[in-house]
Amino acid sequence: MATKTREDLGKIREDHKAGMVLDNNKEEKNIEIIVGKGTCGIAAGADKTFDAIIKEIEEKNIKNITVRHAGCMGLCYAEPTIKVIIPGQPETLYGNVDSEAARKIIERHVIYGRQVESLIFNKPAIDILSEEKDYNSDYKQYRIVLRNCGVIDPEKIDEYIARDGYAALEKVLFEMTPDDVIDELKTSGLRGRGGAGFPTWMKWSFSKSVKNDKKYIICNADEGDPGAYMDRSTLEGDPHSVLEAMAIAGYAIGANEGIIYIRAEYPLAIKKLEIAIDQARDYGLFGRNILGSKFNFDFEIRLGAGAFVCGEETALIKSIEGDRGMPIPKPPFPAIEGLWGRPTIINNVETLANIPVIINKGGDWFAKLGTAKSKGTKVFALTGKIKNSGLIEVPMGTTLREIVFDIGGGISGGKAFKAVQTGGPSGGVLTEDFLDTPIDFDSLVAVGSMMGSGGMIVMDENDCMVDIAKFYLEFCVEESCGKCAPCRIGTKKIYELLDKISKGEGEIADLQKIKDMGNAMKKASLCGLGQTAPNPVLSVIRAFEEEILEHINDKKCRAGKCKDLVTYTIDKDKCIGCTVCARKCPVNCIEGERKIAHEIDQSLCIKCGTCFEVCKFDAVIVS
């Protein structure tokens, strides 16, 4: 493997375009089966599926077929997923494909040409449009960031190059000046996808304007929001897109060193990045005099170590510097004075993944998508009590209703929608009244939440909002670095009040105390963690005041989640004395003979809910 020239890259693209079945109208092509092997896929057994497919092909002696693996396709609730592409037929996406299902699909679909109806996942497949085609509003999802995830093998650099990979870097190095690059970003209107939504071109221009012989580009892959995994999937499925973007950023501001700060909890993503960097270096795409230009750029990977606060810029820098990740006051801003005191650009993974496409297709093209002040698309991790849990990418301006009910398929288990939480521990909850809010940076803030990094958690009638607020606060208590008093003390105190409320010991005055402390934290905390930690609880107080008052005044938890406010009793009319609950009870607090109605000893009951779960006769009442 030797260094490539621009001509070499062009040839790879031509050759591979002929060999890569992206357009179904080519008849001489092989049948292709793509198996999604992101972390979720592997967890669900994608390795076994892959092996079963290979085995079946060998046994049945099928020719003209290639089996590839790719990153996450976004259908996490139906992993393992595979895509079957037979020339002349529409692409078919299958879900829940274990070894048995794989064999069935090979036999029926590949050999006999008949799809296996019961396993098909049509809706998401026809919902998704890739950025290769112009945007069409018939499709709910439009993939720019995730363009290669689930399509290419992230360990084969040629597949990335074939899909216009590194073409943007070529264009930038040989046809554009650094100012041109920043102008293109300005036209695109790209705003940071990590949560703050700061205009990317502006941040880059700050760093560019500082005279310094050493500058840094840092990719923030610390993705600490619980419930968010957009960056993980992008790095596992398409690491080159981020690398290419970082080199482009380096060219624009005058930096030659790129650092990827990635959380240690993402071992597969780390591995894919290492392989990608090695392969790109091998081709001469990174290192000195890239592709014969005068530009040098290379990478280092630095690991996080489980500290949420290190997603904050200054804390992240401290962490790379080998210290405790404690934020410092801003200004100075990292763009001017960052890592080791040098101008440093820190961009989120998703922000970066957009850059090559913006350069290739132009800022104008990007700015056609989205709303007036929020251009482009956003990737969301849609999880919680939703039928189609997974990763989606939608144009800004799509409403919450479309996401939850159309793409998401509505609430699982036939339950009622209660709220959707966006923005993680910095965000807020939105009720049914706000479902028609279009997603964009400003409109979400206007209704009391925020975009955040993209975690979107759906809750149903069985989720207690006091419990949720408590969950997020507990997270902030543990993750607070402890440096500034408002956050260190405020998170703990508010958590204690919520805990009291959840145990039926709350008072009305507590709500005002929470609001006062919350407002103090927002104004006086040193960094974003403390400033936004009160958001979930304040938003719950605004939107679910009745439910909280029930906890305080009536000592009641309508969702049945707060254990101290819940009592489990057995309905004597329904109980047939099957003894299942008594046997399963972990503390043996259920008494009763066979065929005689049982009774729970309230003094021993630990409210674990096991009896409620195992009773087949609905005889256990939760009140």
Add this chain to the structure above:
Amino acid sequence: MSDVNISKIEFSKELSSFIEKWKNKQGNLVMVLHKVQEEFGYIPRQAAIKVSSLLDTPLAKIYGVITFYNFFKLEKPGEHNIQVCTGTACYLKGGIDIINELEILLGIGVNTVTDDGQFSIQSVRCIGCCGLAPVILIDGEVFGKLEKDQLPEIIAKFRDR
């Protein structure tokens, strides 16, 4: 304090050469500690003392860094450390119930080790498999869409592996 007690702990060749490679890089501490934990499963005090000497960094600073970051452990975990994800999606889908069930099945609390040294339970931050909530991680293997009654079988699979 005397520096006479330079530890007798042995670092593998791989670990030693990693430290050698990173010795002169700025901000090397977190990366080196990761490698130490990879080798021992946690960061033994003796290892920290040796790192302090090799990197010429005060032990107090190393202690400060280890205790700041959730990932680093000061105590030896079980042979098989069961990590239960307590991210938002897993929490909603019963992650805490999984922890409670594990505590009952193994007879230990979170962050403690069973008497035979086989298992320990740890609650961890979101590992990013929210589509498969609730999720646990044992020895790098992810188990998703978990239900309480699957746990005894999973534990048995890892025992004495």
